[in-house]
Amino acid sequence: MKSILIVIAVTVFALAFALFAGAGSVEVYGVNAFLDCAFVALAVNWLAFIPAAIAQSDKYYDSVGAITYLSVTGFAVYAAWSALGTLDARAIVLAAMVALWCIRLGTFLYIRIKAKGGSDSRFEKIKTRPTRFLVAWTLQALWVILTASAALIAITTTDPHPIGVWFWIGAAVWVAGITIEAVADAQKSKFKSDPENDGDFIDVGLWKWSRHPNYFGEITLWTGILIMAIPVLSGLSWLAVISPLFVTLLLTKISGINLQEKQAQERWGDDPAYREYRRNTPALFPKPPKS
Template identity: 35%
Template sequence: MSLAVIVVLFGTAFLIGRRIGRYNVVDVAWGLGFVAVATVAAILGDGDITRRVLLLVLVAVWGLRLALHIQSKTVGKGEDPRYRDLLGGDHSVTHVLRKVFVIQGASVWFVSLPLQLSATTGATPPALWPVLAVGIVLWALGLFFEAVGDHQLKRFKADPANRGRIMDRGLWSWTRHPNYFGDACLWWGLWLVTINGPLALATVASPAAMTYFLVYATGARLAEKYMAERPGYREYSSRTAFFIPRPPKRG
């Protein structure tokens, strides 16, 4: 059922993208896809109800915030350079579906495997409650970095005085990618929440895959590719951590 919901959601996003002439709408579908999976798991799962509801709330808070943020950031604007380069001018249906929507839909399904498995298993034993607590704290830390980082960047860009300047304030002075770092923390936290026994450990590849996406495939490294030639970015990079936050270097 989760896979069917993902297919419908990303298929709808493709049709919307086809209609408006830009396919970065898939980024809105990304967060909504996880919310959809968590909703299906909470409703149809026969596992521990408390954990099903908890995971739904945690995923919904993250996914809906992210979808709304991306929608407000991209509405009325053109195609994202990432997708323009990825498609290489070929906007045929099969090419767009294969390069953008199928890959992202499959990624949502794979990364959400811990949620799907957790919905079919029993309660978290008392011995693992500390793991669950650490998971919630890590989720909260991740949401803080992602949401605050996005808010700080939005305010920075809204100020005409900052046009052409590099954002190097707030969380952005501690890491060049607070939003991606926060996303990684959040998904490792969600994975810890699903841990209720040895079987759950088998899904560790899911948060690992999400971290890979955030660092290498579609996240930080790709963003740096488009930022590298901007004036001041090299100096910013020399004093600011790439991914894991640390105090900025002085000098």
């Protein structure tokens, strides 16, 4: 019963957020397009949950997350095109940015989970309990709705604005963010694939500057998207500022740094080299390493 109540609460929150934040969005089928996007996100994850629960498998969880981003972005583009008859440059670029990010990250996560045998330790205790497993899929839909909110609101706005300085500043921030995230992921994959590094912690490349540079990159790129959306935000659509704030909260306090730091402490906490690395390297915001 507790899990069902959580699913209901998360669903109500997601739809209420989309209803209010999308007040300035075009309408499709008599509903603001951002709210329609929220319905799409929930539907994709609930449908994916059914075979996953039957098979008691989390193998495609991250892949469905990427599909959800693509689905809601595609629907937002469709909604804007249907209502306005055209798409402005900001909407086109934002849609392409979200698609590029989720395809890159989704592919990376799929390859990583496949290399681990198709199982994620996060779901070991819940995938055999359908209602608790459903909570995870519903939360993934909420994750997409909140994270992509700035992009979706800007794409579906009824009042597009010409490209200006905010667009270019945000685009530069986004490019920096996705570059940092992609490079950090590639460096870690290369490090782990080397048998000589078996059992060691990574402290090379960007990982010399930050213990979690990939997370810093992700926070940065969503901040860039919010900056690009600023000119079209007004009234309740300013709720879109939750996008990078939510990503930061998620990656630092819920399912990112806190969990990985705990695992690292358990694994290397007695290693003097790791303790030195931890003392001299910030958890998130990069800092040049000491010579």
